Amino acid sequence: MKEIFSMNALLVMAFLFYLGSVCGWFIEVIYRRFFSAANPERKWLNPGFCIGPYIPLYGFGLVVLYFLTIFQSRYLEINLKGVIIMIIMMTICLNALEYFAGWMALKFFKVRLWDYRNEWGNINGFICPKFTVIWLAASSAYVFFLHGIVIDNLFWLSKHLAFSFFVGLFFGVFIIDVLYSANLLGQITKYANENRAVTNVEKLKANISNHVEESGGKPSFFFPLKSKDYLRNNLENVVDNVVEAFEEKKEKIEAKVEEKKEKIEERKEKIETRIEEKKEKIEEKIKK
Numbered sequence: 001m002k003e004i005f006s007m008n009a010l011l012v013m014a015f016l017f018y019l020g021s022v023c024g025w026f027i028e029v030i031y032r033r034f035f036s037a038a039n040p041e042r043k044w045l046n047p048g049f050c051i052g053p054y055i056p057l058y059g060f061g062l063v064v065l066y067f068l069t070i071f072q073s074r075y076l077e078i079n080l081k082g083v084i085i086m087i088i089m090m091t092i093c094l095n096a097l098e099y100f101a102g103w104m105a106l107k108f109f110k111v112r113l114w115d116y117r118n119e120w121g122n123i124n125g126f127i128c129p130k131f132t133v134i135w136l137a138a139s140s141a142y143v144f145f146l147h148g149i150v151i152d153n154l155f156w157l158s159k160h161l162a163f164s165f166f167v168g169l170f171f172g173v174f175i176i177d178v179l180y181s182a183n184l185l186g187q188i189t190k191y192a193n194e195n196r197a198v199t200n201v202e203k204l205k206a207n208i209s210n211h212v213e214e215s216g217g218k219p220s221f222f223f224p225l226k227s228k229d230y231l232r233n234n235l236e237n238v239v240d241n242v243v244e245a246f247e248e249k250k251e252k253i254e255a256k257v258e259e260k261k262e263k264i265e266e267r268k269e270k271i272e273t274r275i276e277e278k279k280e281k282i283e284e285k286i287k288k
Contacts, residue, residue, distance in 0.1 A: 011164055015157055016066050016150070017059035018170050024058020038115065038202040044221060045205050049113060049185065050177045051222050054170075057101050064093050065142045066150060083143060090139035095127050098135075102126035109189045112200045 028047035032039050039045055048055040068090055076082040103126060105113050115125050122128035157163055188199050209219040 011157075011167070012066075012154060013063050014167050014171065015154065015164075016063045017056075018054075018167055019059075019150070019153065020062025021054035021056055021059035024055040024061070025053045027058070028055055032202065036202065037118070038200065039206050041206065041210065043206060043209050043219075045202065045209070046221050046224060047202075049111075049201060050174075050181050052173060052177050054174065057097065060097060061094055062150070064097065065090055065139065066147070068093065069143065069147050087136065087139045087143055090142070091132065091136045094135040094139065095132055098131070099123065099126045109185050110193060110199065111185065111188055114202070115200055 025047060029044070032045050032047050033042060048057075050056070068086060072078075072082060072086045076086065102113060103124070105111050106126075112125065116122040116128040116131065117125035119128035119130050188201075188204075191199075205224045208224050213219060
């Protein structure tokens, strides 16, 4: 442990970010291939918005989990109560991180990197109880099983500092990737602003993959958005789908409004009839 704490904190965070980003990418590839509702054709899709095999959100998540565990070992009692408090704190932090990342992408770039709006109890489509339970399970797994593995990896790094060169190389490639992806993101944001639409990145990738296959081509796993023509055509499809969905909802709302109007008119007629009947009865009594 002394060797780990003697390492530069920036190097530790960089290594954890690298480790979490890559492992998270593999998790997301499997999830999107076999479980994601946005990929009904069950295609292999490159998750996230970057090209390479890494998802920054998971990298930041691992950094948070690691330092919270270190905080527990130094300032909280190592007992069942302390462990439960730590797991709850981790779950809250991961939810907050997920919400913030989703909000940033939607607010500034008009894209949804994930969409939980169809999930029960969701908050703005960024977080929901279902995935909160998943984060709770992940936090528990980290505390009981994974933290020791992370410590072992950091201990190995402290004995092989030459590997930090590859960590630096990873960040060099990562920065280039972010710049390239930001250019594509700019195109999507521009089109979304022009059409007052929001783009679901996962659905966009699936649509482009289908479009390429229908055209007789082979979809690119790492560069699914590389073709401007495919990108623009599928952005138009996404916008058209949004408009169609809006029109459908509008028609349903109008139909409900008409139904309520009819019911109100029926009630009004019944009330008027009752009033007339009561008037007649009162008049009859007066005459008697």
